Amino acid sequence: MTEQHLENLRVEAEQIIARYEQKRAAMLPVLRLIQERFGCISPEAEEWAAQLLGVAPAHVREVVTFYSLFHQRPVGTYHVQVCANIACALRGAQGCLAALSERLGIRPGETTTDGRFTLSTVECLCACDVAPVLQLNDRYVGPVTPEIIETLLRSPEALAEIPLRYQGTVDLEEPVLSRRFSLPNAETMETTLRDDGYQAARKALRELSPEQVIKEVTSANLRGLGGAGFPTGKKWSFIPRDSGKPTFLVVNADEGEPGTIKDRYLIVKDPHRLLEGVIIAAYATGARKAYIYIRGEYAAAAKMLQQAVDEAYRYGFLGRRIFSSAFDLEVVVHRGAGAYICGEESALLESLEGKKGFPRLRPPYPAICGLFASPTVINNVETLACVPAIIQRGGAAFAKLGFGKSGGTRLFSLSGHVRQPGLYEASHGVTLRRLIEAAGGVREGRRLKAVIPGGISAKILRADEIDVRMDFDSLVAAGTMAGSAGVIVMDETTCMARALWYAAKFFAHESCGQCSPCREGTGWIFKIVDRIMRGEGRAQDLDALLGVATNMEGRTICVFADAAAWPVQSYITKFRDEFEHHVREGRCDLGSDVSVVPVPQDPVKTFRGIFKSLGLTERLLKDRREELEREQRPNTRR
Numbered sequence: 023m024t025e026q027h028l029e030n031l032r033v034e035a036e037q038i039i040a041r042y043e044q045k046r047a048a049m050l051p052v053l054r055l056i057q058e059r060f061g062c063i064s065p066e067a068e069e070w071a072a073q074l075l076g077v078a079p080a081h082v083r084e085v086v087t088f089y090s091l092f093h094q095r096p097v098g099t100y101h102v103q104v105c106a107n108i109a110c111a112l113r114g115a116q117g118c119l120a121a122l123s124e125r126l127g128i129r130p131g132e133t134t135t136d137g138r139f140t141l142s143t144v145e146c147l148c149a150c151d152v153a154p155v156l157q158l159n160d161r162y163v164g165p166v167t168p169e170i171i172e173t174l175l176r177s178p179e180a181l182a183e184i185p186l187r188y189q190g191t192v193d194l195e196e197p198v199l200s201r202r203f204s205l206p207n208a209e210t211m212e213t214t215l216r217d218d219g220y221q222a223a224r225k226a227l228r229e230l231s232p233e234q235v236i237k238e239v240t241s242a243n244l245r246g247l248g249g250a251g252f253p254t255g256k257k258w259s260f261i262p263r264d265s266g267k268p269t270f271l272v273v274n275a276d277e278g279e280p281g282t283i284k285d286r287y288l289i290v291k292d293p294h295r296l297l298e299g300v301i302i303a304a305y306a307t308g309a310r311k312a313y314i315y316i317r318g319e320y321a322a323a324a325k326m327l328q329q330a331v332d333e334a335y336r337y338g339f340l341g342r343r344i345f346s347s348a349f350d351l352e353v354v355v356h357r358g359a360g361a362y363i364c365g366e367e368s369a370l371l372e373s374l375e376g377k378k379g380f381p382r383l384r385p386p387y388p389a390i391c392g393l394f395a396s397p398t399v400i401n402n403v404e405t406l407a408c409v410p411a412i413i414q415r416g417g418a419a420f421a422k423l424g425f426g427k428s429g430g431t432r433l434f435s436l437s438g439h440v441r442q443p444g445l446y447e448a449s450h451g452v453t454l455r456r457l458i459e460a461a462g463g464v465r466e467g468r469r470l471k472a473v474i475p476g477g478i479s480a481k482i483l484r485a486d487e488i489d490v491r492m493d494f495d496s497l498v499a500a501g502t503m504a505g506s507a508g509v510i511v512m513d514e515t516t517c518m519a520r521a522l523w524y525a526a527k528f529f530a531h532e533s534c535g536q537c538s539p540c541r542e543g544t545g546w547i548f549k550i551v552d553r554i555m556r557g558e559g560r561a562q563d564l565d566a567l568l569g570v571a572t573n574m575e576g577r578t579i580c581v582f583a584d585a586a587a588w589p590v591q592s593y594i595t596k597f598r599d600e601f602e603h604h605v606r607e608g609r610c611d612l613g614s615d616v617s618v619v620p621v622p623q624d625p626v627k628t629f630r631g632i633f634k635s636l637g638l639t640e641r642l643l644k645d646r647r648e649e650l651e652r653e654q655r656p657n658t659r660r
């Protein structure tokens with residue numbers, strides 16, 4: 023890659039930069055452009071990008087090494103990334119990885135000698151309904167079967183992106199969020215307009231003041247569906263009107279919570295519902311520019327979203343004087359680059375400004391000092407997709423569809439050991455039992471053992487706790503949380519210690535590493551659980567795990583550390599006998615029937631979040647790999 027090769031990208035790179043308020047904010051798309059053209063980001067390319075973006079080369083390097091989708095060395099022609107998170111593990115991911123590893127003759131993290139295939143493991147791809155799933159370059163492929171592995175090895179181009187299979191509503195008179203999902207060509211403007219699309223935005227801009235829109239959203243009891251459940255109307259009312267700075271709307275489409283598939287469905291199946299919500303939210307909060315930050319792995323969804331944005335501009339629903347009002351709005355689709363922590367709103371803002379995804383200390387809160395130090399509203403895709411229905415039906419009617427202080431309906435992702443995994447729309451008041459029944463119940467001949475109700479961070483529920491309603495407050499009262507509504511079901515064959523191992527691996531991998539309790543705590547938790555799983559557990563390990571978890575809670579910049587502590591606390595408390603058995607006997611009694619068995623993993627990747635944050639070099643990573651490999655030598659006690 024010579025300087026001339028890089029210079030050939032200048033015009034395209036400058037067009038990208040022009041979309042942003044600050045040059046540096048174009049960091050991720052410019053680096054993606056380089057990587058797409060040359061296969062990796064070399065030191066020369068880093069220098070070139072630094073000069074173009076007006077930052078020091080060290081800033082580019084720290085970004086390249088932070089995000090998992092950027093490579094400093096080329097990968098094979100086909101990059102096969104097998105999901106190694108819990109929902110895929112429950113449905114046999116470890117077997118797929120082992121088969122691929124054997125057939126290709128390489129371990130995760132390696133490339134075949136002919137340069138054709140690189141094999142990797144990856145954390146949840148948020149396609150848990152088609153588990154086990156893998157990503158082949160930009161394409162999602164699943165559920166992976168022996169036949170698919172054969173095709174992948176012989177003619178990888180023959181494998182297409184998986185289609186989305188929407189499962190339907192549960193006990194609703196009519197779908198709200200998913201009503202266009204089953205229509206032919208649902209994603210097009212033509213279908214959208216036939217189904218009253220953009221009527222709510224037209225009504226808001228022409229007939230309602232921004233304050234009236236906020237009032238409707240407040241009376242709708244709409245809660246943030248990204249996971250925190252913060253009341254949306256209240257959030258919008260925090261935006262100052264007289265700051266003298268522009269206001270931004272940022273859409274959080276960085277879906278990454280293991281067990282969650284909903285935002286991708288909304289974007290692919292009905293992108294115009296999201297865009298209509300964006301228009302109304304921007305109008306209500308005084309934003310004239312919206313950024314949609316979409317997860318880097320969602321390549322096909324990002325393409326469809328961009329097409330929908332272009333279509334909306336063509337129809338005059340975005341741009342200048344929308345619906346002949348005085349309101350203007352610009353929308354930019356911005357792709358992430360592979361880091362779960364960028365779903366956390368302040369990390370997302372850092373990332374959008376072209377930096378590592380390090381969460382910010384608060385206050386100041388984004389409403390006052392957010393993107394580019396300006397007032398910023400951040401909302402999840404699904405939250406915004408609810409807004410058109412609120413304006414159309416009225417806030418009070420929308421609230422009635424829900425339960426208690428959680429208004430409306432939401433999209434529940436069901437994965438794991440249910441007969442029909444997939445996406446279901448239901449009222450917040452639906453019970454967990456009813457959702458599992460709607461998904462066909464637990465697979466043939468098995469009994470339910472445990473359920474994660476709201477994504478991997480949520481505390482686990484036992485089989486006798488599933489009569490709980492799924493609204494935000496009922497789940498808190500039950501000692502867990504609604505989170506992202508990612509419901510992961512485990513039957514009696516599941517080893518709970520192994521299930522915790524997957525959660526611990528995930529958090530150790532994804533910690534950004536800024537805070538010592540989180541950086542050290544997630545590493546220690548993984549190490550101890552891993553030791554238990556290798557049959558080398560010690561009597562004091564369970565209390566040590568609980569102690570580490572307690573010391574992580576409430577002591578860090580963001581709540582990631584708390585989220586990493588919750589599974590430890592709930593799995594060990596609720597299934598202590600099983601953990602004690604593992605420690606005492608040094609083995610798993612679920613034996614051959616165990617659903618979750620170890621994934622041969624790349625030890626460096628497990629701790630990459632931590633290494634990346636510290637900016638450690640490749641040499642140090644190599645040393646660590648060797649050290650970990652020494653630690654992982656066959657266990658003589660077994």
Ligand SMILES: Cc1cc2nc3c(=O)[nH]c(=O)nc-3n(C[C@H](O)[C@H](O)[C@H](O)COP(=O)(O)O)c2cc1C
Nearest residue numbers: 246247248250274276277278365366367401402405
């Ligand atoms: C570690 C972590 C990961 C998160 N991931 C996501 C995510 O993938 N998508 C999302 O919308 N919100 C995510 N959130 C929540 C956001 O910080 C924020 O609350 C949300 O985007 C606000 O939008 P809402 O009020 O519409 O939910 C995450 C929070 C944390 C702490």
Ligand code: SF4
Nearest residue numbers: 534536537540578580
């Ligand atoms: S809690 Fe963890 S993820 Fe959050 S800022 Fe601290 S180190 Fe990063």
Ligand code: FES
Nearest residue numbers: 105110147149150
């Ligand atoms: S896609 Fe594999 S766990 Fe979610």
